[in-house]
Amino acid sequence: MTPVDRILRTILPRSLYGRSFLMIVAPLVVLLGLSTYLFYNRHWDNVTRHMTLAVAGDIALTVEVLRNYPEGEERDRLLRLIQVYTDIRFDFRPGEILPNTGRRTVNTLLERMMTSALDSRVYRPFVLDAVSDENWVIIDVQLQDGVLGVKVPRKRVTSATTYIFIMWLIGISLMLMIVAMIFLRNQMRSLRRLASAADNLGKGRDDLAGFKPSGATEVRQVAHAFIRMRDRIHRQVNQRTEMLAGVSHDLRTPLTRMKLQLALMPPSPDVAELEADVEEMTRMVEGYLAFARGEGAEEPAVLADLAQLVQQVVFRARGLSDARIDLKGADHAMVLVRTQAFRRCLGNVIDNAIRHADRVEVTILPGRQSIQVLIDDDGPGIPADLRVEAFRPFRRLDDVEPTAEAGTGLASGITGVGLGLAIARDVMRGHGGDIRLEDSPLGGLRVVLDLPV
Structure with a gap:
C-alpha cells in the first residue's frame, strides 16, 4: 500500500453513508468554490469597476464646475444640483492643502478599483478612505484654491447582488445537502435492517417477522x-x-x-x-x-438471565464432585440464549474441568458487546500447540501427555468419542459467539465462552 493510499484510508469515511454523502458534497463544494471564484474575478470585478468609474466621473464633473465657477451663487446652485442627482455629498474647504504623506497602501478590491477610477478621471491629488466609515467612502481632492471633500454612499460603489448571489449559492447547497442526507439515511436504514436480520439469523435469533424488503x-x-x-x-x-x-x-x-x-x-x-x-x-x-x-439448533432463543443459568450449572456440578468450584462476577446478565443448549455446553466444560482439577473458578463478565463466562482450573492441561486440535471432532487427546504450563480436563472431551469441545464450539457459534482456550491464572487452562449481547 502506497503512502497516498494510507492517507486516503485515514481521511476518507469508512461507512457507506459517509462515502455516499461525500460523493454528493465534494462536487457541490468544488462547484460552489469555482462559481464564487469566477464571480469575484469576473462579475464583481466588472460591476465594481463600472460603478467606481461612474462615481469618479461625477467627482470629475464637480471639479470642472468648481474650476469654471470658482465662486458665486451659480457655483453653489450647481453643487446643490449635483449633490441631489448624484447622492454624493460635497464640502469645499478653501485654502486647505492635503498633507504630503504619500498614498497609503491599497488593500481591498473597492479601494483598488476606486483609486484606478479616480486616477483615470480626476487627474488631481487625492486621499481615499474606504475603511474608517462603514456607510461612506471619504475622498479628499486637492484643488488649486482648496480641498474638495467628497462623501460617497457605499451603495454607489458596491453591489448588493454580490451578497445575494453568494447567499443563494450557500442556500441552494444547504438544501441539496439536506435532501441528500435524508435520501441517503433512508437508503442506509434499509441496509441496516438487512444487516441486523442477517446478524440475528447468524446468532440463532431467527425472528424475521418485522423484516420486509425496502429501499432501492x-x-x-x-x-x-x-x-x-x-x-x-x-x-x-x-x-x-x-x-x-x-x-x-x-x-x-x-x-x-x-x-x-x-x-x-x-x-x-x-x-x-x-x-x-x-x-x-x-x-x-x-x-x-x-x-x-448441531446441539440445540432447533431450540428457540429466549431472553434469559445468564447469571442464573450459570449458577444452576455450578450448583449441579458441586453436587457431583468434591472439587472446589467458585462462582464470581455479575449477579444478573440478560441475554438472548438457547437455555438448554447453553446449559449442556457449560456443563460439559465444567464437568471436564472438575474431572482433572481440584479447583475451578467460574466468572461472569458482562460487557457492552458481549458477555464472557470464564472457566479457570488448576488441572494438568493441554499443550498450547494442541489447543486448536482439541476442537476438531472425534479428536481425542487422551494419549497426549499434559503439561504444567496450561491445562484442563478438556483434553478428553466427551468420554470415549472426543466431541465435547466440538459440540461446545458448535453451541457457542450457533449463538453468534465463540469459545477459546487461554492460559489461566490458576496455573491451568482458561476456557472463555464469549456470548454476544
Whole structure:
C-alpha cells in the first residue's frame, strides 16, 4: 500500500453513508468554490469597476464646475444640483492643502478599483478612505484654491447582488445537502435492517417477522435473496432433523433390545462387560447425533438471565464432585440464549474441568458487546500447540501427555468419542459467539465462552 493510499484510508469515511454523502458534497463544494471564484474575478470585478468609474466621473464633473465657477451663487446652485442627482455629498474647504504623506497602501478590491477610477478621471491629488466609515467612502481632492471633500454612499460603489448571489449559492447547497442526507439515511436504514436480520439469523435469533424488503431496487433484491437463503437453510435443517430422528430411532431400538436381553440374563462378569459396552455404544450414538444435528439448533432463543443459568450449572456440578468450584462476577446478565443448549455446553466444560482439577473458578463478565463466562482450573492441561486440535471432532487427546504450563480436563472431551469441545464450539457459534482456550491464572487452562449481547 502506497503512502497516498494510507492517507486516503485515514481521511476518507469508512461507512457507506459517509462515502455516499461525500460523493454528493465534494462536487457541490468544488462547484460552489469555482462559481464564487469566477464571480469575484469576473462579475464583481466588472460591476465594481463600472460603478467606481461612474462615481469618479461625477467627482470629475464637480471639479470642472468648481474650476469654471470658482465662486458665486451659480457655483453653489450647481453643487446643490449635483449633490441631489448624484447622492454624493460635497464640502469645499478653501485654502486647505492635503498633507504630503504619500498614498497609503491599497488593500481591498473597492479601494483598488476606486483609486484606478479616480486616477483615470480626476487627474488631481487625492486621499481615499474606504475603511474608517462603514456607510461612506471619504475622498479628499486637492484643488488649486482648496480641498474638495467628497462623501460617497457605499451603495454607489458596491453591489448588493454580490451578497445575494453568494447567499443563494450557500442556500441552494444547504438544501441539496439536506435532501441528500435524508435520501441517503433512508437508503442506509434499509441496509441496516438487512444487516441486523442477517446478524440475528447468524446468532440463532431467527425472528424475521418485522423484516420486509425496502429501499432501492438493488437493496430489495438483496433482501429477497436473503429471505430465500433463510428459507433454504430452514428446509435443510428440518430435513436433517427428520432424518436424524429416524436414524436415532433405528439405532436406539436394537440397543434397547440388547439392554432388555442383558437385564433378563443372570448376573455374570461377561454380562457386566456386555452392559458396559452397550452403555458406551449408547453414549457414542448420542454424541454422534448431537454433533451431527448441531446441539440445540432447533431450540428457540429466549431472553434469559445468564447469571442464573450459570449458577444452576455450578450448583449441579458441586453436587457431583468434591472439587472446589467458585462462582464470581455479575449477579444478573440478560441475554438472548438457547437455555438448554447453553446449559449442556457449560456443563460439559465444567464437568471436564472438575474431572482433572481440584479447583475451578467460574466468572461472569458482562460487557457492552458481549458477555464472557470464564472457566479457570488448576488441572494438568493441554499443550498450547494442541489447543486448536482439541476442537476438531472425534479428536481425542487422551494419549497426549499434559503439561504444567496450561491445562484442563478438556483434553478428553466427551468420554470415549472426543466431541465435547466440538459440540461446545458448535453451541457457542450457533449463538453468534465463540469459545477459546487461554492460559489461566490458576496455573491451568482458561476456557472463555464469549456470548454476544
